[in-house]
Amino acid sequence: MREGGISIWFFIGVSLLVNGVLIVGAGIREVFVPPANPVVLFNLHANIWWGALLLVFGLVYCVKFLPGRKT
Amino acid sequence: MIAAMAVPVPTTLVHLSGVDIAIIVFYFALVLAIGLYLRGRSHTGEDFFMAGREMTAWIAGLSFLSANLGSLELMGWAAAAYQYGILAAHWYWIGAIPAMLFLGIVMMPFYYISKTHSVPGYLKLRFGEPSRALSAVSFALMTVFMSGINMYSMALVLKVVLGWNINFSIWVSSATVAVYVALGGLRSAIFNEVLQFILIWAGAALIPILGLVEAGGWSNLRLQIARNASAEYTHLWSTLGTFKDNPMGIHWTGIVLGLGFIISFGYWTTDFLVVQRVLSAKDLRSAKMAPIIGAAFKMLVPFIVILPGLLGLAVLPMKLTGETAAVATGGHSYNEVLPLMLSRYCGPGLLGLGITALIAGFMSGMAGNVSAFTTVWTYDIYRALIKKNESDAHYVSMGRWCTVLGVLISVGTAYLVMSFASIMDYVQALFSFFIAPLYGTVILGMLWKRATGAGGFWGLLAGTASSIGMWAWVKINPAALRYVALSPNARDMAENMYRALWSWIVCVVVTIIVSYMTKAKNDGELSGLVYGVTAIPQEAAVPIYHRPAFWATVVAVFFVALNILFW
Numbered sequence: 001m002r003e004g005g006i007s008i009w010f011f012i013g014v015s016l017l018v019n020g021v022l023i024v025g026a027g028i029r030e031v032f033v034p035p036a037n038p039v040v041l042f043n044l045h046a047n048i049w050w051g052a053l054l055l056v057f058g059l060v061y062c063v064k065f066l067p068g069r070k071t
Numbered sequence: 072m073i074a075a076m077a078v079p080v081p082t083t084l085v086h087l088s089g090v091d092i093a094i095i096v097f098y099f100a101l102v103l104a105i106g107l108y109l110r111g112r113s114h115t116g117e118d119f120f121m122a123g124r125e126m127t128a129w130i131a132g133l134s135f136l137s138a139n140l141g142s143l144e145l146m147g148w149a150a151a152a153y154q155y156g157i158l159a160a161h162w163y164w165i166g167a168i169p170a171m172l173f174l175g176i177v178m179m180p181f182y183y184i185s186k187t188h189s190v191p192g193y194l195k196l197r198f199g200e201p202s203r204a205l206s207a208v209s210f211a212l213m214t215v216f217m218s219g220i221n222m223y224s225m226a227l228v229l230k231v232v233l234g235w236n237i238n239f240s241i242w243v244s245s246a247t248v249a250v251y252v253a254l255g256g257l258r259s260a261i262f263n264e265v266l267q268f269i270l271i272w273a274g275a276a277l278i279p280i281l282g283l284v285e286a287g288g289w290s291n292l293r294l295q296i297a298r299n300a301s302a303e304y305t306h307l308w309s310t311l312g313t314f315k316d317n318p319m320g321i322h323w324t325g326i327v328l329g330l331g332f333i334i335s336f337g338y339w340t341t342d343f344l345v346v347q348r349v350l351s352a353k354d355l356r357s358a359k360m361a362p363i364i365g366a367a368f369k370m371l372v373p374f375i376v377i378l379p380g381l382l383g384l385a386v387l388p389m390k391l392t393g394e395t396a397a398v399a400t401g402g403h404s405y406n407e408v409l410p411l412m413l414s415r416y417c418g419p420g421l422l423g424l425g426i427t428a429l430i431a432g433f434m435s436g437m438a439g440n441v442s443a444f445t446t447v448w449t450y451d452i453y454r455a456l457i458k459k460n461e462s463d464a465h466y467v468s469m470g471r472w473c474t475v476l477g478v479l480i481s482v483g484t485a486y487l488v489m490s491f492a493s494i495m496d497y498v499q500a501l502f503s504f505f506i507a508p509l510y511g512t513v514i515l516g517m518l519w520k521r522a523t524g525a526g527g528f529w530g531l532l533a534g535t536a537s538s539i540g541m542w543a544w545v546k547i548n549p550a551a552l553r554y555v556a557l558s559p560n561a562r563d564m565a566e567n568m569y570r571a572l573w574s575w576i577v578c579v580v581v582t583i584i585v586s587y588m589t590k591a592k593n594d595g596e597l598s599g600l601v602y603g604v605t606a607i608p609q610e611a612a613v614p615i616y617h618r619p620a621f622w623a624t625v626v627a628v629f630f631v632a633l634n635i636l637f638w
Contacts, residue, residue: 005112008130008262011105012269018097019273019424026090026420039418040386041281047421050277 006067013061020055023047084232084407085414091423098270098427099247102263102434106251109259116463119256119470120188120446121351128357130265132364135348136372137264138439140271145376145432146228149412150405152380153391155318156296156304157637158311159380160373165331167369168630170339172623174349175362178340180607181517182350183358184599189350189443190343190513191451197516197600198527200455205531206512207451209505210343211444215477218440219484225433226485232410233426241485244430248438249478252445253471257351260442264348267431268368274421274428275375278409281416282382295385304384307637320562329568333575334503337510344443355608359619366626370633376409383408386415437481444477445470500542507571508534511578519586520594520601526586534578541570 027047035042063069087095113119126134151159187193191210195203226240251259286292293305303310303317310316311323339345339362352358383391389403391411397404403411413425449470454461512531515522544551545566553559556569594604615621 006108008265011101011262012266015098015101015266015270016273019094019270019427022090022094022097023420023424026088026418030418035418040415041285042418044281044284046277046281046416047418051420054273 007065009061010065010067013058013065016054017058017062020051020058023051024055027051084410085422087233087423088419090420094423095427102247102251105262106254106259109255109262113256113258116466119467122258122261124351125353126261126351127353128360128364130261131348131352131357131361133268134261134264135345135361136365136368137268137435138345138348140432140435145429146406146409148376149380149409152377153383153408154405157307157377157381158317158319160307160377161326161330163369163373164630164633165326166335167339168366169331170335171362171366171369172627173336174340175359175619176623178517179349179358180355181600183355184605188450189447190341190346191447199524201528202531203451204456206509207447211447211452213505214440214444215480216484218437218481220488221433221436222481223485223488228429231407241482244434245478245482248434248441249475252438252441253474257442260438261348261351263438264435267435270431271428274424277421278412278416279374279378282379282386282412286382286385292385296381300384307634309638314558314560320560321565325565325568329572333507333510333571337506341509341513342506343447344439347443347446356610363619363622363626370629379412380408383412387411441474441477445473448473503567503571504535504538507575508538508578511575512582515579515582518602520597520604521586521591522582523586523589523591525589526582529585530578530582533581534574537577538570538574541573
């Protein structure tokens with residue numbers, strides 16, 4: 001699926017990476033500016049650790065399936 | 072379930088922040104970018120309609136499953152879990168896993184070796200042109216209708232959840248699907264389906280995780296459901312001894328024979344929408360592994376669909392009702408359980424990802440329908456019946472235009488459904504008319520060499536006609552339900568199960584009788600198409616953990632364990 005082209009897994013990596021950055025950013029902002037109506041289990045700060053998880057997976061996939069890189 | 076979603080509720084469940092909008096916009100930009108990128112790799116018919124037959128087992132398997140995670144799958148089955156309890160999981164386990172494993176191990180070699188482009192194409196090779204024409208026309212018709220219903224359901228969800236204008240949602244989503252499928256063909260649809268599959272999990276998996284934290288684990292969740300609803304809601308099999316003892320009004324024979332043996336096998340082994348993804352595999356081993364990989368992930372889907380519905384029974388402060396009651400009282404309906412759970416746990420960013428997961432589900436289902444329609448129209452109707460000897464480039468061009476046309480017809484269907492909500496019920500029923508008899512025809516064709524062309528055609532026609540007849544009989548005289556579904560206490564779900572069973576039996580019996588009355592083909596003509604006269608390629612000497620049969624066994628063991636665990 002990648003001979004001479006970009007792998008689908010690279011596109012998925014980009015998607016997870018961008019979403020992860022945006023979600024972690026939103027989560028960090030909420031730590032400093034708490035929302036007026038917090039969600040249930042706000043104290044767990046799910047957007048920070050879930051976003052970080054997506055970010056890490058995205059980064060790994062982007063690097064591993066970078067166009068031109070031999071796997 | 073579709074009919075229940077037909078009545079708009081003028082409320083907005085969630086409000087998106089800037090970061091949520093950014094995530095949704097990025098998703099649309101990425102799927103269009105994938106379509107544009109793949110445009111340069113779709114020159115021949117094999118490229119455009121079969122993705123070059125170069126997909127790995129993982130990509131074909133995830134795409135196979137993602138095409139099924141359509142419009143009603145996420146919202147509808149979460150709602151069904153709230154309404155009927157864990158019984159809804161039957162549609163993911165016995166209603167899918169055995170059939171997917173059977174497709175991979177038994178049926179895939181015949182589809183793959185015959186090098187057919189489609190399921191109607193296989194019928195042409197096995198039974199002749201009349202059977203292909205009958206199944207191709209009915210499939211094409213039903214596919215665009217279902218695509219339109221998916222589209223309307225998605226627009227309705229976006230209106231209810233986000234307050235978005237229905238016309239805006241229909242046109243933006245359909246134009247996006249039309250662009251990326253028309254540009255890149257099946258390869259683009261498959262690429263995007265894999266992306267959509269990952270996003271669905273990334274966006275939806277957090278709900279059950281946080282829900283279980285709030286409920287205090289599975290044991291406490293069961294206790295809360297028993298208190299708020301009934302203990303029956305967490306049992307998969309033990310309440311199916313009679314029609315009356317379970318929320319779904321169904322008997323175990325309906326689940327095992329109707330759902331597990333007929334509807335499930337019919338859908339997963341003969342519906343070209345899903346089979347097309349597996350046909351794109353790069354070799355026979357990948358084609359056999361793809362449905363097994365799909366089955367493994369299918370077993371997990373209840374975690375993001377059924378469990379949120381069950382959690383809703385335990386943790387939501389309000390009682391959800393049917394759509395009519397919700398409109399009358401200003402409350403929330405069953406169909407809103409997933410968005411309600413999403414807004415309960417997901418703040419900025421996560422909310423956008425969750426909404427993206429819903430949109431991705433809708434678009435993967437729509438793209439699946441459109442790409443399957445395009446292939447069946449171009450190869451099994453246009454090339455077979457209208458223009459037989461054109462160039463490959465002509466058929467690719469037809470495929471691109473047909474994609475746009477298929478989307479436009481789907482949009483038209485969506486508006487038709489919007490105007491006449493009851494049409495949804497009829498189209499859903501129409502779709503079910505063809506699945507069970509088609510399965511009877513295909514399975515006899517593959518496993519019984521004595522089946523003849525006339526037998527296949529008349530069996531398919533008789534099975535379809537009998538299904539329509541039974542449906543009309545119950546519509547005209549509701550008392551007929553006791554004969555069709557074997558009990559006056561049966562409900563809609565049970566009627567569908569038994570109608571499928573009877574129509575399959577009619578198809579098989581007629582096929583056998585007519586086949587014995589007509590002349591069979593000789594073995595040479597059936598080589599590559601029928602079990603017993605086809606040399607199945609031996610698998611290379613690979614370790615056991617590379618063999619499809621090994622992984623099918625592993626999946627089967629987990630399937631049995633899950634059913635016992637939630638008995």
